[in-house]
Amino acid sequence: MKAPKYKMISDYIKEQITNGTWPVGSRLPSQRELARQFEVNRSTIITALDELAADGLIEGKLGMGTVVINNTWTLMRAVPPVNWNEQVELGSHQASKPTVQAINKAESDENLIQLSKGELSKELFPLDDMRAVITKVGQNLEPFGYEEPKGNPLLREAISKYLSQKDIKVPTSSILVVSGALQALHLISIGLLERGSTVFLEDPSYINSLSTFQSAGMKLQGIPIDKEGILPEKIENVHQHKNSVLYCHPTFHNPTGAIMGEKRRQELLKLAENEQIPLIEDDVYGDLWLDNPPPLPIKSHDRHGNVLYLGSLSKSLNPGLRIGWIVGPEAVIDRLADLKMQTDYGTSSISQRAAAEWLSSGLYEKHLLRVRKHLKDRRNAVMLALDKHLSRYAEWEKPSGGFFIWVDFKAEVALSDLYRKALANGVLINPGRIYSNQKSQHFRLSFANGRIDDIVKGIAVLESLIEDC
Numbered sequence: 001m002k003a004p005k006y007k008m009i010s011d012y013i014k015e016q017i018t019n020g021t022w023p024v025g026s027r028l029p030s031q032r033e034l035a036r037q038f039e040v041n042r043s044t045i046i047t048a049l050d051e052l053a054a055d056g057l058i059e060g061k062l063g064m065g066t067v068v069i070n071n072t073w074t075l076m077r078a079v080p081p082v083n084w085n086e087q088v089e090l091g092s093h094q095a096s097k098p099t100v101q102a103i104n105k106a107e108s109d110e111n112l113i114q115l116s117k118g119e120l121s122k123e124l125f126p127l128d129d130m131r132a133v134i135t136k137v138g139q140n141l142e143p144f145g146y147e148e149p150k151g152n153p154l155l156r157e158a159i160s161k162y163l164s165q166k167d168i169k170v171p172t173s174s175i176l177v178v179s180g181a182l183q184a185l186h187l188i189s190i191g192l193l194e195r196g197s198t199v200f201l202e203d204p205s206y207i208n209s210l211s212t213f214q215s216a217g218m219k220l221q222g223i224p225i226d227k228e229g230i231l232p233e234k235i236e237n238v239h240q241h242k243n244s245v246l247y248c249h250p251t252f253h254n255p256t257g258a259i260m261g262e263k264r265r266q267e268l269l270k271l272a273e274n275e276q277i278p279l280i281e282d283d284v285y286g287d288l289w290l291d292n293p294p295p296l297p298i299k300s301h302d303r304h305g306n307v308l309y310l311g312s313l314s315k316s317l318n319p320g321l322r323i324g325w326i327v328g329p330e331a332v333i334d335r336l337a338d339l340k341m342q343t344d345y346g347t348s349s350i351s352q353r354a355a356a357e358w359l360s361s362g363l364y365e366k367h368l369l370r371v372r373k374h375l376k377d378r379r380n381a382v383m384l385a386l387d388k389h390l391s392r393y394a395e396w397e398k399p400s401g402g403f404f405i406w407v408d409f410k411a412e413v414a415l416s417d418l419y420r421k422a423l424a425n426g427v428l429i430n431p432g433r434i435y436s437n438q439k440s441q442h443f444r445l446s447f448a449n450g451r452i453d454d455i456v457k458g459i460a461v462l463e464s465l466i467e468d469c
Helices: 005-018 031-038 042-054 098-106 127-139 153-164 181-191 262-274 330-344 349-361 363-389 415-424 452-466
Strands: 058-061 065-068 175-178 198-202 219-223 245-248 279-282 307-312 324-327 404-409 442-446
Touching: 005 031, 005 042, 031 042, 042 058, 127 349, 127 363, 153 175, 153 324, 153 349, 175 181, 175 330, 181 279, 181 307, 181 324, 181 330, 245 262, 262 279, 324 330, 349 363, 363 404, 363 452, 415 442, 415 452
Parallel strands: 198 219, 198 245, 245 279, 279 307
Antiparallel strands: 058 065, 175 324, 307 324, 404 442
16 A cells, blocks of 8 residues: 655655754755655645654754754664764855855756856757767777876867967966866965955956855955946055955956956056056856957966966856866966865866867867857847847846846846746746845846747746736
8 A cells, every 4th residue: 555645755854864864953945845846735745744743853943944853863872963064064165155055956957947057058069079079089098097287288288279369378387277267266265365365356246156265265345347347447455455366257247248348458457467466367258259259368468477367168168078277377377286186186187188189179169150159049039038028127238248148127126036936937047146245136147058949938937027026
């Protein structure tokens, strides 16, 4: 005879508690989440939780939800177990904001319309070419171990030649291969800055959605932006901030999509040189121009080793390769390479060899031509959908590259309510507050990931919800 649904749910939760997946102190998913997971009414979930509470395993706590207070083993012993939920609060690295954690989790839900995801659609994955590259790498494979501290020599040579097309002349000794730009920022934060340092950055900036610099004891100082990005004249009192650094994202800025003109780039570099403040240039979207090529990177004008330049294949090719790079003075690259070896002993050798083949064979440039065409079609379709559905409520700039449109509401909208209502209706957006410490009436819309028809549908859903928010 089949057990009642509440009993099956109760047994499942008890198993998670017993095997240590949900140890003492853990907070259970909400009743609504459990009901969605098991496809039952909340009354069924309540019955299951009541049974577990009666067994002394869980307890409802004000402001915390339902918490595990015992497991089947602790009920039989006098000495309480380690409370891992207290332990995880002791680490030095800060947790992501709750909204960011929720978005990261929701981005793996294929049933949602993804208006948030900063990743190329699977439709644009070059499957045949990737298979050919992996096959070629495999056929030429010889026994291998850890790569050199700075990365595979063939890949660094390929990156050097690729960067020369952007007028960045750099020897392989000044290139460090990393597992994406995010690792580059982590290495910089622990290797080149000290606690209490100030990081000047755009406001808004995607860095605000991360805890990389804050966890290393840095303070973030937001600088106002306009349609060309960060405003150099607003960067004041640099000398009052010990060992500060300037982070910027001049080409197809995340989240606004802004692109910095040549004059502004020169002004920013001049300020950094005059104030003797290192400049971190994040250029992970630089290859994804849709109308015209962007101005040359700031690094191409750097004659004093003032700029650390970050690049990656995660946005333009595939994030699964986990390939990025840092370009900078050799002494800096030596320092960061040592830290990377202490961290992970080097990025995957197979991925590095595959990336070298992509860059050196011409396949990457061929792939970019296809990606730019498809992204342009997507952007144009989304612009039409925005004009049709949201022009009464919001305004935006047409991006000339990258993935994102920064939607600015004309009147005050409760973005947190819109985010929750949209999610309940199968649409995921990124509210602007995760990118800024200031109050925001924006949300970031990505046109790169979902199917065009789904994105248009998602925008229509937002229109139907805005009046209630």
